[in-house]
Amino acid sequence: MADILYTHSPEETEKIGEDLAKSLKKGDFVALYGDLGVGKTAFVRGMARVLAPHAAVTSPSYSLCNTYRGNIMFYHFDLYRLSSEDDLESIGYYDLIENGITAAEWCENIPTSIPEHALRVTISRVSGRDDDRKIEMK
Numbered sequence: 001m002a003d004i005l006y007t008h009s010p011e012e013t014e015k016i017g018e019d020l021a022k023s024l025k026k027g028d029f030v031a032l033y034g035d036l037g038v039g040k041t042a043f044v045r046g047m048a049r050v051l052a053p054h055a056a057v058t059s060p061s062y063s064l065c066n067t068y069r070g071n072i073m074f075y076h077f078d079l080y081r082l083s084s085e086d087d088l089e090s091i092g093y094y095d096l097i098e099n100g101i102t103a104a105e106w107c108e109n110i111p112t113s114i115p116e117h118a119l120r121v122t123i124s125r126v127s128g129r130d131d132d133r134k135i136e137m138k
């Protein structure tokens with residue numbers, strides 16, 4: 001079953017990430033899907049408000065992973081530039097995701113490496129409305 005929500009601003013998208021984060025525990029994995037600039041990082045920024053309140057969330061595009069320190073470690077991947085799923089091992093992906101809570105942007109690029117228990121969050125634009133987004137969670 002999927003939950004479908006609509007937001008009308010970046011702040012509303014952050015709030016959904018924030019609400020979700022309240023129920024997460026070590027080992028949980030949030031797989032984010034959606035086009036360039038759709039709002040994935042905004043969603044993660046909301047999650048960080050709960051998981052690592054003092055962290056400044058920036059896009060880890062070049063580093064592939066940012067680590068934010070909270071009560072539980074919070075790992076923020078952006079896999080846009082990952083060239084092959086085989087490279088996940090060398091960036092420590094498998095060890096990290098067991099050790100904390102993970103949010104990963106561009107999971108389109110790692111179709112066979114997402115944990116089975118992952119929560120899949122797909123963000124998409126709503127035609128004709130600049131600031132509207134559809135957020136599907138399953």
Ligand SMILES: Nc1ncnc2c1ncn2[C@@H]1O[C@H](COP(=O)(O)OP(=O)(O)OP(=O)(O)O)[C@@H](O)[C@H]1O
Nearest residue numbers: 007008009010013036037038039040041042131133
């Ligand atoms: N309802 C909304 N939810 C989220 N972002 C919105 C919304 N409406 C407008 N925006 C704008 O969309 C952009 C989302 O940027 P963000 O960096 O979060 O996207 P992204 O999906 O992480 O992009 P990338 O694929 O480059 O990592 C911001 O400029 C934000 O202001």
Ligand SMILES: [Mg+2]
Nearest residue numbers: 040041059105
């Ligand atoms: Mg992003």
